[in-house]
Amino acid sequence: MNVYSSDQIRNIVILGHGGCGKTNLVDAMAFVTGAINRQGRVEEGNTISDFDKEEMKRKISIGTSIIPVEWEGCKINVLDTPGCFDFAGEVKEAIRVADGAIIVISGKSGVEVGTEKAWEYVEEMNIPKMFFVTDMDDEQANLYDVIDSLKELYGKRIAPFHIPIRDEGKFVGFVNVTKMEGRKFVKDHVETCPIPNDLIDEIEPIREMILEAVAETSDELMEKYFAQEEFTLEEIQSALHKGVVDGEIVPILCGSGMNNTGVQVLLSSIVKYMPYPKEEHPFVIGKNPETLEEIEVICGEEQPLSAFIFKTIVDPYIGKLSLFRVYSGVFKSDSMVYNANKDIDEKVSHLFCLRGKEQIEVKQLVPGDIGAVKLSNSSTGNTLCDKKNPVLLEAINYPESLAVMAIVPKTKGDEEKISVGLQKLMEEDPTIKVVMDPENHQELLYGTGDQHLDVIVSKLSSKFKVEVDLVKPRVAYRETIKGKVKVQGKHKKQSGGHGQYGDVHIEFEPSGDLEHPYIFEEKVFGGSVPKNYFPAVEKGLQESVQRGVLAGYPVVGVKATLVDGSYHPVDSSEMAFKIATTVAFKKGFQEAKPVLLEPIASVKILVPDVYMGDIIGDLNKRRGRVLGMLPMNGKQEIQGEVPMAEMFGYSTDLRSMTQGRGTFTMKFERYEQAPSDVQEKVIEESKKEA
Known part of the structure; x- marks a missing residue:
């Protein structure tokens, strides 16, 4: 792999609803750029980014993978993320180190819950974004419906850069609205072609929308727009770049990851419009480990080293790999680095760039680049730096783990093997938590959803050769x-x-x-x-x-x-x-007069207004009390109290009721006398167990 400077690097996270075509698009990007010589398919289990056995078995992405590709003199670190909500922790890790996001939408499925979630995540981290509408080769794909949905959700920022050209119902090319030129797909490349007459009327309002967005990026361009003077292509592209970086413009591009159409244009747009670390992110804010005072970490090779570990991969055979992004200085092989979180020194022997599961050894990595290293004691969320200039970089904001089951070994005597396996998996995935409940003599496994817990059990079996069952936890009456x-x-x-x-x-x-x-x-x-x-x-x-x-x-x-x-x-x-x-x-x-007391949880449920009735009705069925409602960012936060015995499996039920749009938090509040029917049931169950 060639050596690149900081201004030639783009760190791009690929987001979207589960099954919308993210991984197939990433494979197409790798194929187009020559990183691989045969394009894989998720359905066939042979893509470059879904290399884990669980991913191949389930035909979904479970972890974030890095696919660096080279295009137009730049290195694009593509971070492919899972679309399933149960693996949102992996998504948060990737967004933490990305400078831009591509939100993928299926042209036939349209805007889905995962699309909205992806938007919320990148807005939270304040990073630029583009939409890529894939599956355009499908006869049911409708770009105009997607555009209308996005404009309704996100307003004037939405700017379609491409309009599809169809011939006898087939997707054969697109109109580049910024250049007002037609593009036709010919085998493995794109050729210029005239704009079809039947599209001119459709393109005019979209072209006007882009020109308005361009005009709003500076006073000078605004004057030119009102004077009805033509913008030059350079002015348009420069203004669009600034608008995208500032978050004022969100482009929509289209193509097909499966058939490799529009992928080259997407890559060129990433190079052209997405930010690069040194110029547009000249510094990040860190903290002094001792005083906690804020420090500016400046992106430059001459600066002291600082790098952030955003993900850990643990493999029983190759050991532990720490994936990191360099924020300042040069990260070199055969060197010593200081872990500011744990106050320890770590020896760096070999440095790698990962491409899926492939490890490409490199001598050094510059600010903005992403790499991997084998370290003994460092963990996800740790900052590696120069010992003379220690700094702590911003941590990852993980989703709360509220799905819980009790672990029961299938074979007696396997407790130690289970403990070792879970410890390794927790190093990989900080959203996994294991808590001992000494009162009920149960080991409780916490995750972000039922599928997440199922994957943990499957990994214990395949990676650590230990079988467990998950059972409903006992309630602490x-x-x-x-x-x-x-x-x-x-x-x-x-x-x-x-x-x-x-x-x-x-x-x-x-x-x-x-x-x-x-x-x-x-x-x-x-x-x-x-x-x-x-x-x-x-x-x-x-x-x-x-x-x-x-x-x-x-x-x-x-x-x-x-x-x-x-x-x-x-x-x-x-x-x-x-x-x-x-x-x-x-x-x-x-x-x-003895009575049984049950634990009561304080819950806060955040849902769109349209689901309010369903949620409140469900809380009443769970013997809950609604204490109040609070408007929050276009949604409603329902505050209430519910018996903890009734909250088992709520994370799955809430997703089902709100199509994945609802979230909740829960904490123990107090004990209250249980209703007589509940007391009778619990007493009867205890007699049976005895």
């Missing part, structure tokens, strides 16, 4: 009392020699504090229970509250007051009083 009682607990045993004797009279009542298991007090008069046995009584309480008498769940909110009792000068002991206390507890708990 609690038990408490509603009434007040006074009971006696007595333990008396004679077995030759010293016997055992302990006798306590305890009042049980609600403490009003559900944060703590119990409150212990003693109001003993006359020494009926010696003071030295008080700790034994409290210890009996400590053990008793761990398992309630209703369904075996921990007890909270109980006040126990020792009021009386008796002892034997020879047979009494700490053990006897502890046992007497547990007897009193069981008896008192059953008599003091």
Whole structure:
């Protein structure tokens, strides 16, 4: 691969709805530029970017892959991302290091939820974007419908650069509206052709739209526009470049990734209109690791080194690869780098540029470029830099992992292998979380959706040779009392020699504090229970509250007051009083109107207005309470409280109800008394398990 300077590099992320044709387009780009000599197909499982076994099996992208291609004297680092919402973490990683985005839309499917999500992601990171409408060779493809939908969603910024030319219903070329020239596809290249007469009337308003967008980029061009003077091609292209970089113009191009049409023009447009690091992103803001003061990290080869690890690939055979982008300085092989997050030095032996799974060794990488390196201790999100000039670069904002299942090994004794495998997968994917639930004795696996969890299980099997099942997690219920009682607990045993004797009279009542298991007090008069046995009584309480008498769940909110009792000068002991206390507890708990408490979650659900009725109706079915609604960026945030037992699988249900447009967050709020039917069901289930 040739050596490129920072102004010859373009970092472009490919985004879009699942199945819209992103990966086929990337393969076409690699084929057109000569990076590969045979174009693959997702359906055949032989594309350059979907090289993981899971991707080939499922016929979808699961991880972000990098395909560097060379075009018109530039190196374009193409980042192909998954379209499935369950792998949004991978998308966030790619957008974090990209300078521009191509949002792919299928001409026959039109604007989909994934299109809108992609727009939201790039708007959040404030990076320039283009639309590429693919599948134009399909008779059902309609570019005008796509344009209308995009203009309705995003307004005047939408600027169609291409209008398709059809001959007997077939997509044979396009009109370049910026140059007002026809282009016809001839075998493996594009030739100039006259604009068909029947398209001239359609092109005029679109041409006018582009000229208006050009005029708005500067006062000088605006004056020229009002004076009805013609813009030169150079003025148009220069203004369009500025408009695209500033986000004021979002071009629409068209073609077909499957049949390789329009791909060369897309590549040329990336070179022409998309930003390059040194000129248009001269610096990024970092922080001093010690003082957290902001630092300008300037994009230049003469600057101190700074690079950001945005992705990790862990393979049982080749080891761990850290994928990074250089922001300043020159990243060289056979050197030492400093990890500012972990305060450690790392030895760099070999540097690579990845092209799919292929590793191309290079000696150095300049600011703006993307590469890979084998490091022992560094992780995704870490900054590598010069030790004398430490800096922390902005972290990746990952989506919250709210889908959860409990892991059960299929074979006893595999727990350690499962732990090692999950640890490796978490290095690769920070959206995977594993939490031990000591109360229910379950290992909980968190992901971003059902398909994400399914892929984790499949990878454990294929990569680490360990089989697991996923089961529904148990809910962390609690038990408490509603009434007040006074009971006696007595333990008396004679077995030759010293016997055992302990006798306590305890009042049980609600403490009003559900944060703590119990409150212990003693109001003993006359020494009926010696003071030295008080700790034994409290210890009996400590053990008793761990398992309630209703369904075996921990007890909270109980006040126990020792009021009386008796002892034997020879047979009494700490053990006897502890046992007497547990007897009193069981008896008192059953008599003091015991109830089951369920955990309540505070939820915030963000959805478009059109889904409000469905969401509120569904929350009511889940025994939830809507507390309020708040308008947010054209959507509504529904705030409410729902029993956590009813929120299992909600991430999947919400996607289904909102076609993927809804998101939510959830956190534990408090415990509340469960309805009687829920209590009966939980108690019955606990009896069966016992």
